[in-house]
Amino acid sequence: PDQTAPTGWSLWFTGVPVTSFPHTDPTQIHGGQAAWNIRKGGAPFTAGGYQQVSGIALGSTIHATVWAQSYTCNDQVHSCIGGDGKHHSDTSSGAVVRVGIDPSGGTNPNSGQIVWSTNVSAYDNWTQLAVDAVNCNATVTIFLFTTQSVGMFINSVYFDDASLSVTTQGTGTTATCGPAPGAGTPGTAVPPTAAFAPFVQKQNLSLIHI
Numbered sequence: 001p002d003q004t005a006p007t008g009w010s011l012w013f014t015g016v017p018v019t020s021f022p023h024t025d026p027t028q029i030h031g032g033q034a035a036w037n038i039r040k041g042g043a044p045f046t047a048g049g050y051q052q053v054s055g056i057a058l059g060s061t062i063h064a065t066v067w068a069q070s071y072t073c074n075d076q077v078h079s080c081i082g083g084d085g086k087h088h089s090d091t092s093s094g095a096v097v098r099v100g101i102d103p104s105g106g107t108n109p110n111s112g113q114i115v116w117s118t119n120v121s122a123y124d125n126w127t128q129l130a131v132d133a134v135n136c137n138a139t140v141t142i143f144l145f146t147t148q149s150v151g152m153f154i155n156s157v158y159f160d161d162a163s164l165s166v167t168t169q170g171t172g173t174t175a176t177c178g179p180a181p182g183a184g185t186p187g188t189a190v191p192p193t194a195a196f197a198p199f200v201q202k203q204n205l206s207l208i209h210i
Contacts, residue, residue: 059170
């Protein structure tokens, strides 16, 4: 019950287990009635989600986006909530988020095939992440990612309104997986090496959809 994922998605984490659930506080919802909250109090963690999408012609240019927000805090009295009633995260946590595409359709978040967006600090405000790739398989995978360097009393990330779209249709012939031409250099940071522990419990919720 404390490691759920939105319908169609799978939760992943490396090392430290995390808590994952639908978050219904309007201050951390970008669209709809809930966002996806992944968190672990008191310890740094590396985690995220993934979803596979099939039926894409080879050689297509694929565009993935997601909205993300981080909330990290060591204040056990006021939870870093200021006089304005808003969160003011402790940025020394080093929390970052990113989105990726595995154009070969794999489900390993440590795979070198994944084309990642750059790491972004998205404290207390919704930030849209985006990345583009060219697929070499009819099935591709969108990945969501978060990590931080310092564990805090509150370590939370929220994901919402993810999308995956084809911006240029491929020919369906043999293609090479990789970043989309002209898309720039993807982020180079990688998750810590640890045992991969996929976990998913589907819900009758359409929190994040493709």
